[in-house]
Amino acid sequence: MRAEASLADLLAAVAADDRSALRTLYQQQATRLFGVANAILRDREAAADAMQDAFLRISQRAGQFDAERGEASAWLGGIVRHAALDLARKRGREMPTDDPTLGDTAVAAEALDRVAADAEGRRLRDCLGALDEKNRKGILLAFVHGLSHAQVATRLDLPLGTVKAWIRRGLLQLRECLA
Amino acid sequence: MIPTDPQERDMLAGEYVLGTLDARAAAEVAAALPQDAALRAAVALWEARLAPLARLALPEAPPPDLWSRIEAALPGAGQGLPRRAAPFERRGSGSARRVSLWRGWALGASALAAGLAGFIVLRPAEPPRLMTVLLTQRDQPAWVVEADRSGALRLASINPQPVEANRVMQLWALPQGATAPTSLGLVPEGGRMTVTPSAIRAAPGMLIEITLEPPGGSPIGRPTGPVLFIGRLSAAGSS
Incomplete structure (x- = not known):
């Protein structure tokens, strides 16, 4: 809890252009966040590029962080995931998936x-546990490894046309279960 | 196109967070977010719902030079100059102000020596208006900062630890909404100081931080070293 409080405080300082606070945030979170980026890109060079993009975004958007709407670690993780996903899309998601x-x-x-x-x-674990196995796996592979619908289809040996619907249904069930 | 049907919009937000949208659809959502508060709220909810899944990614140490790469890419990097006037110099005669700050610390130190050592626990008659306890990374209390009704800020070390050689600790305050931290001075040996800042006023929510700086303090009037401690002032007794 205290670690979260201090992350939120560091973000408030970053919003005031406090470079030291950004560096401290980096020192506290880089290993976790680099793991998040590398799970999506599976290429340390690319993951480093994504981290660089992400920290630029963090320095620009720290003022938008709202502690009422979620935890600072989740906010940081979201920024890193989207930076990594953007890079993966730019590369046509041509990372090895074989x-x-x-x-x-x-x-x-x-x-x-x-x-x-x-x-x-x-709660999330319990709700994921209630999903059909393929819905659950599709959601995990997409979130953790950034797999596209086509890549999930290949990986789970499902027809592409059904994967999108399966994942949507899984999200819908999760939302209801977590409500 | 961002759909208008609420159900469709929420599914789109979920797929955006999950990461399965293709490049064009994801870019559309990202572009719509700044103007579309409802979509932004839906995305934030999905981020919160799915955030625990990030624990499935195995932590991995980044390349050692990554921070210097990031720092070099930040706006204003490489100029080596402060983008704002250093707080000490803001009022013209920097050295005079520095002297008066030092005098303030000396007064603070003697006041403490005169019997304020137990002010937090033993003298609740006039409770401090605002305070914060700064914790170590291991959540051990390390410093107490309190602001009294006169506007004076007092810092006291609970558990003094040696500072690394050739470094000093500098105390900063960052009022809510401020665009830069204000230096409250260097933390003297022994870890006790009192300072009455003229440019800022202590208020609930004000951030207090201690950074590690080169001898003499930050040369650019804003923090340059790592943040060792950070906390927010709140009404004493409220936490």
């Missing part, structure tokens, strides 16, 4: 226990 084991860790049953580190995580 690795048959890609995402095995993320979709393994025990991995969901890592999601459940706090109350929100436990």
Whole structure:
């Protein structure tokens, strides 16, 4: 809790153009956030580029962070994920996806226990557990590894036409379950 | 096109957060967000719902030079000059102000020596108006900062730790809405100081931070070193 409070305080200082606060934020969060970017890009060079984009965005948008609407770590994670996804899209998502084991860790049953580190995580784990296996795997592969619909279809051996609908249905169920 | 049907819009927000939109659709959502408050709220909700999934990405140390790359890419990098006047110099005669600040610390130190050492716990008669406890990274209380009704800010170390060689600690205040932190001076050995800033007024929500700086303090009038401690003033007894 205190770590979160201090992240939010650091973001407030970053909003006032406090470069030291940005560096401290980086020092506290870089290992976690680089992991988030690298899971999507699977290329350390590209992940470093995404982190650079993300920290520019963080320095510009810190004033938009609203502690009422979520935790600072989630806000930072969202910015890094979108920077990584933008880069992945720019590259036509041409990262290696022929690795048959890609995402095995993320979709393994025990991995969901890592999601459940706090109350929100436990609710999400339980709601994910209630989804059909393919809906759940599709959502995890998309979120953690940035897979497109086509890549999810290949990975899960599903027809492309149905993947989009499956993932939508999964999101809808999650929203209702978490409400 | 961003749909108008609420259900469709919410699904679009969810897919945007999930990352499955193609480049064009994602760019459309990103471009619509600044003007579309409802879409922004929907995206924020999805970010909050799915955020715990980020724990599935394995933490990994970035390349060691990444921060210097980021710093070089930030706006204003490489100029080596402050973009705003240093707080000490703001009022013209910098050295005079510096002297008066030093005198302020000396007064503060002697006042503390005269028996204020237990002011937090032992003398609740006139409770401090605003205060914050700055914690270490391990959540141990390290400093108490309090502002009294006269506007004076007092800093006291709870658990003094040595500073690394050739570095000093500098105290800063950042009022809410301010565009830059204001230096409150260097933290003296022993970790106790009192300062009455003229340019800012303590208020709830004001950030207090201590950074690590070169000898003599930040040369550019704004923090240059890592933030060692940070906290927000709030009404004493409210937390």
